[in-house]
Structure formats: C-alpha cells, structure tokens
Amino acid sequence: MNKLVTLFLALFILSGCSNKQNNAGSNDKKEDGSSQAAELKNILFFGNSLTAGYGLEDPSTQxxxxxxxxxxxxxKLPYRCINAGSSGETTAGGKSRIGWLLKTHIDVFVLELGANDGLRGLPVAQxxxxxxxxxxxVKTKYPQARLVLLGMEVPPNMGDAYTTSFRKIFREIAEKNHMSFVPFLLANVAGIPRLNQKDGIHPTAEGAAIVAENVWEELRKVLSK
Structure with a gap:
C-alpha cells in the first residue's frame, strides 16, 4: 500500500512539473508573439463609410x-492597418470620437472625413x-506621427461656390499641417456606374481597389521615410 501511495505521489509531482514546463512554454510563445506584435507600427485610417467599406460583401478584406x-x-513592411471607419460620420462626429481612438499608439494617421458634411451642405468653415x-x-498626443489627408469633392449640384470652397479646405489643411495629401480619394471612381454601388456614392469591390491605389500612391512614400 505504501508503495502504491509513493508511486502515486511521484506521478503527481512529475505531472505537475510537466504542466509547469508546458505553461512556461506557452507563456514564452505568447510573450514572443506579443513582442513581435509590438514591433509593428500602427496606421490609423480614420473616416466614414468610405473607409469602413460600406456595402461591400466582405469589408474586412475588400x-x-x-x-x-x-x-x-x-x-513585408512593419505596419498594421487599423480601420476606424464609421458609416455616416461627419467631421463633428469625428472630432468627438478621435480622443477615444488615440488611446492606441498611432505612428501614421490617415484622415478621411468631410464627405458627409458636403452632402449635407454644412458650412465649409465648420x-x-x-x-x-x-x-x-493627433499632433498633441503623438507629435511624431506622420499625417495623411484624403481630399474629397462634392457633386456639382451643390453649386459652384460651395464645391470650390469645399475642395479648397482639404489642400489648405494639408499644407498648414505639413500632411501628405491625396487630392481626391474617389479619383477614377466617382461618377462611373460600374465602379459604384446602386447608391452612386459607395464604391464596389472593383472601385475600392482603385481607391486603395489612389491612397497607396501617396502612403507608400510616407512609409518609406
């Protein structure tokens, strides 16, 4: 009986040691994974439904x-893209929301807002x-972050004065803040039926691929610095 008890205790101790070793290995793996993840720099895409991928079959990939x-x-560039697009977002909504998102460290900030302001005819100065x-x-929280602004335009039916003033604010903001600038996010997509969904506003998957090229043409320069 004593031999059985002794054998049981020995097996129990060995089992415990094995579990500790396995757990230690798991922790090491987790720590290694976290370390690798920490090496990636964050690109925050902050925008509305155009950024969110509204209407696409799979926004997470399209x-x-x-x-x-x-x-x-x-x-193999060390960057992680964070999609912070919110459908229906105006610049006022973005102003209210940005503080919460800046809790995550940002290395590159891509700003895409204003389209909904324009479609609603909101004052350009606002x-x-x-x-x-x-x-x-963003500059206050992360002064070293590199900044990119994606310009937007509104339909001509908003009137010449409004469309011209609206277009100008994006370049002015970009120049004032030394931001890399994409003049028109929807270049080569807007107004082309086959590249837009039925609403005539949001790109299809094919259109989104062109939008990505528009942004990438400028963003890759930022990432190479």
Missing part, C-alpha cells in the same frame, strides 16, 4: 484599408475647423 494591408504585407481640431488632437 475595404481600401484592408487592401492596403495586403500591399504592406506583400512588401468642416475646416473640425478637421483642424482632429489633426490638432
């Missing part, structure tokens, strides 16, 4: 930030002030 992540991965406030928040 939105333009996801397509840009594919390009980054293929080049849109400009909100965009500047968002940029100021």
């Amino acid at each position: 939105s333009f930030p996801s397509l840009i992540q594919n390009k980054i991965d293929s080049l 849109t400009s002030a909100n965009l500047q406030a968002i940029v100021d928040s």
